Amino acid sequence: MRAQPIAPLFQSHFSSPLGQMLLAANEQGLTGVWFVQGQQHMPDTSGWQTNDKHPTLQTAAQQLAEYFSGERQTFDLPLYPTWGTPFQRNVWQALLRIPYGHTGTYGDIARNIGTSKAVRAVGAAIGQNPHTIVVPCHRVLGANGSLTGFAGGLDRKTFLLAHEAAHA
Known part of the structure; x- marks a missing residue:
């Protein structure tokens, strides 16, 4: 994972059938989705703010729930690529x-x-x-x-x- 982004990041957690997931977003969109346990390449979240009411994080959690229930096949989320070359x-x-x-x-x-x-x-x-x-x-x-x-x-x-x- 590359360096921590400068813009503030917000986080929340989602309980999936595969374990807890960490969701991250900034004001531009969803910046990440990771499994909390056993995930390689986790970012440093120490400077992130927890915000379960962040609209992008709420939408991501809802769409992931629909995916896991078999109701959703595609995601309609604003992805914001904070990391990566x-x-x-x-x-x-x-x-x-x-x-x-x-x-x-x-x-x-x-x-x-x-x-x-x-x-x-x-x-x-x-x-x-x-x-x-x-x-x-x-x-x-x-x-x-x-x-x-x-x-x-x-x-x-x-x-x-x-x-x-x-x-x-």
């Missing part, structure tokens, strides 16, 4: 093009952004995705269809893929 942000944008209930590979993402030889860099960028579930990094598989890395853990990735397959 231009390359990482490009990779994260490509993840948004993988439809609900479908999967792609790291190679697919690399080809889609015009860097077919940068599969490892794409994988590293996906691992830094600050918008877990909302930007669907869980839909990316290895070239042979195997489950590979997920910053929230492979058990959660397995759950999310099965959940989407059941509600597609």
Whole structure:
């Protein structure tokens, strides 16, 4: 994760079937969604303000609840990319093009952004995705269809893929 953003960040928590999630936003939009336990690449939240009434955080919690109940397949949230290099942000944008209930590979993402030889860099960028579930990094598989890395853990990735397959 890159340096802490300068603009004030607000946080709240959401209880999901996969454990507590940390939601973060600023005045421009949703800056992040992470699992609290077992998540790699968590930001330093020491300067963040807790605000359960922040409109973006409330909307994100509502849409995540709808997603987990099988009522929502796409998110309609203002995403504000606070972290990441231009390359990482490009990779994260490509993840948004993988439809609900479908999967792609790291190679697919690399080809889609015009860097077919940068599969490892794409994988590293996906691992830094600050918008877990909302930007669907869980839909990316290895070239042979195997489950590979997920910053929230492979058990959660397995759950999310099965959940989407059941509600597609």
